[in-house]
Amino acid sequence: MLEIENLQVAVEGKEILKGLSLKLPAGEVHAIMGPNGSGKSTLSYVLAGRDGYEVTQGRVLFKGEDLLEMEPEKRAAAGVFLAFQYPVEIPGVANTTFLKEAANAVRMARGEEPHDALRFVKLLRAKTKELGMSDEMLKRPVNSGFSGGEKKRNEMLQMAMLEPSLAILDETDSGLDIDALKTVSDAVNAMRAENRTFLVITHYQRLLNHIVPDQIHVLAGGRIVRSGGQELAAELEARGYADILSAAA
Amino acid sequence: MAISVETARQVKELERYKYGFVTDIEADTAPKGLSEEIVRFISAKKGEPQWLLNWRLKAYEQWLSMPEPDWAQLSFPPIDYQDAYYYSAPKQASDGPKTIGDVDPKLLETYEKLGIPLHEQEILAGVQERSNIAVDAVFDSVSVATTFKHKLEEAGVIFCSISEAVQRCPDLVRRYLGSVVPVGDNKHACLNSAVFTDGSFVYIPKGVRCPMELSTYFRINAANTGQFERTLIVADEGSHVSYLEGCTAPMRDENQLHAAVVELVALDEAEIKYSTVQNWYPGDADGVGGIYNFVTKRGACRGCNSKISWTQVETGSAITWKYPSCILQGEGSVGEFHSIAITNNHQQADTGTKMIHLGPNTKSRIISKGISAGRSSQSYRGLVKISPKAHGARNHTQCDSLLVGDSCAAHTVPYIESRNAEAQVEHEATTSRISEDQLFYCRQRGIPEEQAVALVVNGFCRDVLQQLPMEFAVEAQKLVGISLEGSVG
Numbered sequence A: 001m002l003e004i005e006n007l008q009v010a011v012e013g014k015e016i017l018k019g020l021s022l023k024l025p026a027g028e029v030h031a032i033m034g035p036n037g038s039g040k041s042t043l044s045y046v047l048a049g050r051d052g053y054e055v056t057q058g059r060v061l062f063k064g065e066d067l068l069e070m071e072p073e074k075r076a077a078a079g080v081f082l083a084f085q086y087p088v089e090i091p092g093v094a095n096t097t098f099l100k101e102a103a104n105a106v107r108m109a110r111g112e113e114p115h116d117a118l119r120f121v122k123l124l125r126a127k128t129k130e131l132g133m134s135d136e137m138l139k140r141p142v143n144s145g146f147s148g149g150e151k152k153r154n155e156m157l158q159m160a161m162l163e164p165s166l167a168i169l170d171e172t173d174s175g176l177d178i179d180a181l182k183t184v185s186d187a188v189n190a191m192r193a194e195n196r197t198f199l200v201i202t203h204y205q206r207l208l209n210h211i212v213p214d215q216i217h218v219l220a221g222g223r224i225v226r227s228g229g230q231e232l233a234a235e236l237e238a239r240g241y242a243d244i245l246s247a248a249a
Numbered sequence B: 001m002a003i004s005v006e007t008a009r010q011v012k013e014l015e016r017y018k019y020g021f022v023t024d025i026e027a028d029t030a031p032k033g034l035s036e037e038i039v040r041f042i043s044a045k046k047g048e049p050q051w052l053l054n055w056r057l058k059a060y061e062q063w064l065s066m067p068e069p070d071w072a073q074l075s076f077p078p079i080d081y082q083d084a085y086y087y088s089a090p091k092q093a094s095d096g097p098k099t100i101g102d103v104d105p106k107l108l109e110t111y112e113k114l115g116i117p118l119h120e121q122e123i124l125a126g127v128q129e130r131s132n133i134a135v136d137a138v139f140d141s142v143s144v145a146t147t148f149k150h151k152l153e154e155a156g157v158i159f160c161s162i163s164e165a166v167q168r169c170p171d172l173v174r175r176y177l178g179s180v181v182p183v184g185d186n187k188h189a190c191l192n193s194a195v196f197t198d199g200s201f202v203y204i205p206k207g208v209r210c211p212m213e214l215s216t217y218f219r220i221n222a223a224n225t226g227q228f229e230r231t232l233i234v235a236d237e238g239s240h241v242s243y244l245e246g247c248t249a250p251m252r253d254e255n256q257l258h259a260a261v262v263e264l265v266a267l268d269e270a271e272i273k274y275s276t277v278q279n280w281y282p283g284d285a286d287g288v289g290g291i292y293n294f295v296t297k298r299g300a301c302r303g304c305n306s307k308i309s310w311t312q313v314e315t316g317s318a319i320t321w322k323y324p325s326c327i328l329q330g331e332g333s334v335g336e337f338h339s340i341a342i343t344n345n346h347q348q349a350d351t352g353t354k355m356i357h358l359g360p361n362t363k364s365r366i367i368s369k370g371i372s373a374g375r376s377s378q379s380y381r382g383l384v385k386i387s388p389k390a391h392g393a394r395n396h397t398q399c400d401s402l403l404v405g406d407s408c409a410a411h412t413v414p415y416i417e418s419r420n421a422e423a424q425v426e427h428e429a430t431t432s433r434i435s436e437d438q439l440f441y442c443r444q445r446g447i448p449e450e451q452a453v454a455l456v457v458n459g460f461c462r463d464v465l466q467q468l469p470m471e472f473a474v475e476a477q478k479l480v481g482i483s484l485e486g487s488v489g
């Protein structure tokens, strides 16, 4: 699904990613863990195509195509979804309107018919309920005045509606209480599928008890320094990053 | 090569300004230029009474010596008033259409292209029991059709072209014409008084709630023609009316002058809601052509507890000079101004409002949303004036500017003159650039950049869009998107 080869990225002239390589096969869930400032969000923004991130080396193939060549909206249409660490507020734009524009834009770019208005609302209501959100939140402006937890649920709602083939979750777990964490994890687990890949970025091991990944990678100093199975998460939890990093260095 | 580039540009322009077609109709046109003869010609064409001719002549004389208003932040070459036609009417078999069946089918086609199927509206209304919108359509200089005349007459509402009103109810016209915007108010209004060709007239009798939305569509079709409509709306005691005005013009390389005057009068407990969606041709991307929109709009809340609210969506015109205002005379009267102004490419707009508080406990509210894109420039100019007798007067002004790109400009010029120490006047203003974060967020969700801009801007304008009658809110939202095309990327 996604192949990252020797990716080097600079932000405002400062090198952040220094040769990162990663292979995510279809149908798998991979987790990236790493200390604050290690470049996790940078990686997610580069994959989504945000301006201001200069790729100085390396390449990224998504379903065999050069991802870095594509405009952000093209990537979304091709199936890339990023759940933002800090979801953005859009005052005055109702959540439903936003979701509908997004879903239909993606469908049109994929050569599909736009959603039938009635069916769309039905589908949206069902997903909203699954995520423990109220219909009232659909009428409110996108993320405006939402609590941290509500924003994260809203990201998951968008993911559910857009049905991506690659979902990148950037610290979706931070700021969630245990119930919300469970709801969000259930939503992700329900979407796990053969033709869908997840890249779950987290700072804490506890999320990985709910969303059990196929592989865990540790990002530090702009590179993947360790990869392994569930046992790696437990090791991190027990010994902390510092220990692992010094061992890897 | 050059030719194909030029053609490509024109095709692109055509796509962008979808109202830019020309209707091929024989027109009955006065000779070019402005003179006392032309004023007499217009008045004679309309078979006007002597008092009105005298009124026009007085205005013309005054106009000759009046200076152009020069305080707005606008720049354009001096207008050659002799290089325009002041009267152009589509030729009709008879003197004018009596029913919609008499209207030239080509004209009806034009209105259909503009999205106002006059025919359909009447037919639909005959078949289905539902509240509809009555439309008065003004084509170049004359009103060609007013729909739903009979239904309105049953309610006692008079809604017709102003030329017709002069014949039908001269006393009402004579009493109120020029009573809100005096002949010599400013040079543009003065010119309008001398040469106004048509426009709408509305009278709502005591205690009547107008049974439907009233609407006027203005269209400039003929080349080199100025359009000078005059609209007068009188809401008698305890009455209520909602009125919508829409405007379009074909694309032409030369600038066309549009100098309208709108006067509103609300008596005791009456309410007038006046909405405008202005989409005159703005000129091409290089700033060639487009309408000069120099409009004087003013409402007088004469009665106690009366209310006048202006809502405008201004996306068109090369230059806009427009300050819909309220004179709050009656005790407890309320004035509102809700505005969205969008300028793109080389458009210039100097727009705002005046709220003149004369009576006690008068209230006014101003919400202005200005969006500048491309190389355009825009100013909000507002005056809130509180007279010594306006005890308990209150005003709240919210003025937000949004910049799209970095070659545009926005200015906010609020004047506050309070001569009553008890009055409460609040002014809030913000200026921001369209947020990269918001655009990226939308694009990550698959929404293309231009559509993302339209979405974010519509969100920014929401408070004002909500004030529009439902039927037009949707149209206005689309217009926001269309007028910002080409502003990013």
Ligand SMILES: Nc1ncnc2c1ncn2[C@@H]1O[C@H](COP(=O)(O)OP(=O)(O)O)[C@@H](O)[C@H]1O
Pocket (backbone or CB within 6 Å): A011, A012, A014, A016, A034, A035, A036, A037, A038, A039, A040, A041, A042, A043
């Ligand atoms: N827009 C930016 N401008 C300057 N530095 C940035 C910017 N974004 C991120 N950085 C820097 O890049 C490094 C990695 O940040 P980030 O990717 O957000 O880390 P993480 O998500 O792992 O906490 C940090 O040192 C941060 O300060």
Ligand SMILES: [Mg+2]
Pocket (backbone or CB within 6 Å): A040, A041, A042, A085, A170, A171
């Ligand atoms: Mg981060």
